[in-house]
Amino acid sequence: MGKYVLKRLGYVVLVFLIISFLMYALYNLIPTDPARAQLEPMRQQLRPDEYQVMYQQLRQQMGLDDSLLVRYLRWLGLWTDMDGTFNGMFQGNMGYSQFFKKDAVDVIIEPMGNTIFINIFSTILSLGITIPVGIYCAVHKGKKFDQGMQVVTILGYSIPIYIIALVFMYFFCVTWRIFPVMGSRTAGIIYANSWEAFVDKLYHFTLPVIVMTFGSLGGMTRYVRSSMIEALSMDYIRTARAKGLREKVVIYSHAWRNALLPVVTSIFGWFLSIFSGSVIIENTFALNGMGRLYWQGLNNQDFELVLAIQMFYTVVSLIGSLLIDISYGLVDPRVRVNK
Template sequence: MTAYLIRRLFQMVVVVFVVSLFMFFLFNIAPGGPLTGLQQQQRRITPEERARIRAQYELDLYWPIRYTRWLIGWPQGPIVVGGQELFANIPVGCYIEATPEEGGGCHQYVYLADMPQLHPPARSSQGILFGDFGRSTVVQAGRPVWDLLMSRLWATVELQVISLALSLLIAVPLGIYSAVHQYSKFDYTFTTAAFVGSSMPTFFFGLLFILMFTILAGRIQEILPWWPVLPPGLREAVRPYDVASWLTRIQPGSALDRFLHLLMPVGVLTIVSVAAWSRFLRSSMLEVLRQDYVRTARAKGLPERIVINKHALRNALIPFVTVLVLQIPLFFAGAIVTETIFAWPGMGRLYFDALNRSDYNIALAFIYVTTILTVFATLLGDILYAVIDPRIRYS
């Protein structure tokens, strides 16, 4: 096991490095960025002003140089060995670009010796490997990215933990019962509902909930007086509001207010997860129930409850663990679509805003941390395989 863990850790480092390299490169060649608006008014600004803005966002440097500065915080200035500057005259970027009318190219290059003046160390990142993710450029300009991520993290964790717990409590019993009672009326009904739930996109359920419990709720109350009017977004209200005649006026920031704001986003995530997980567990249970050792356990006269829970379920959970451990990155990444629809102030909404407004420091930090959590989740899944099934051994 020790040799296997060392080998896997080395593979994880390689995977994270490759992913970070490719995502940084893709973000740099993607359209958009801080200069998108300036490109539409090139004739209104001087080349020096454009150069200053490029230097502010470090766009005057070539992308491999920006990548090493983003990853490890190097280079921050000239390389000095024995009192002599090495490679000081090597260009690392373009400071002033030539306009298309001038034939393109570069008027003035950035050299390694110029970097202390153009990129002061106080503003330069120390590198994400040292916990410095830089600063936000648009969403909350000047604020450290890590502080911004942590301010949104607990909203996402709250949403994901509640929906995960509800999904497990509903999906596991449904999947087991449907597999044990295959071809029954319940199984047909459950399979149809699960198929519909897993086929529909997440935003469909989100918009449907908002339509039923917010937009049309007043008309529905004329027929069903007990029908509630739920808040359509955010994490808490800003002013008192009414939900139904049978409930007192809700005060903003109260526990009941937070609970009501959770209902619709948690409901959407739970429906989607239950539909997918229950069908997956049902298929896994059906495969296990056909195995010889299950038939042998029944032939011995063991109670059906022991056959299902001890012999069948434990082996059926092995593939289900793969699906379950991959939910760990979602505790950080959040549900982008759901949080966007309900304006939930979590990580998914932050990532959407960062992409929409070209705040690449936030987007890169988001993907980098999610990648690390994903590779650790896969390692945890492999370890849990050995815990659930003693026959599995790693060497």
């Protein structure tokens, strides 16, 4: 198991380097000049010759005249800066945000926490609902509850997430006034302590979490149901029932354990899709998250910030892929991950 994990970690590092280089190269093809953008606010105060001198000095300081490979390695933190120090991504420097006028790390810390908070909670809620419902529908296949859930899951799977968000906003925010329409905190409020800040944030994030949970119920419930139906049709299930085992033991100890392997694969893939779907939710509810920040960065051509956010999503995807592979050996002992 240990050798397999180390091998997979090596693949993760290799894929990260390839993806990060491709992303860095693509953004460098965009006709922008970071040095010129940084000096632009001072242009009216400088004579043309002074501006040109400062522009050339800044380009040299930023290493913009070096080759693409050198700039990429410097961006990663594997090549020294002009002052002879390593100061890149691996050292915690994700670049400088031209729009927010501060380091990209300082910009993304709070939105990153909000995005992780929203996605983790919606994932826990979704799994807590879809797994029991999917198992119940499979066991009672063809009954009224199963037929009703089939209609509900098809609707939930077919309706776009932003339509679901608008419908929920109309009822919960406009009609019933239970939750705020948008924002991550109450405007103008001064918190007495961190607990009040957490409660206020939870109040603003409740409806987005509900929307994301509702929007993800359809696909996952159908997948759990189909996996359980396939497992319940196997010969070993009939054998277990013939032995006189209790129905709960047959369902949860035999059928569910064997249906879990394909479900685990879909869970991590579905979890990553939730992260991408949070871009829409965060923009709809005006939440201070990575998705909304990514959209702001694109609209304002803040490409260093956008690249930092892309690396965040890349790391999340690679970690999810690694967990899928490791989970095979934990869920199904027939899968020998150490070979």
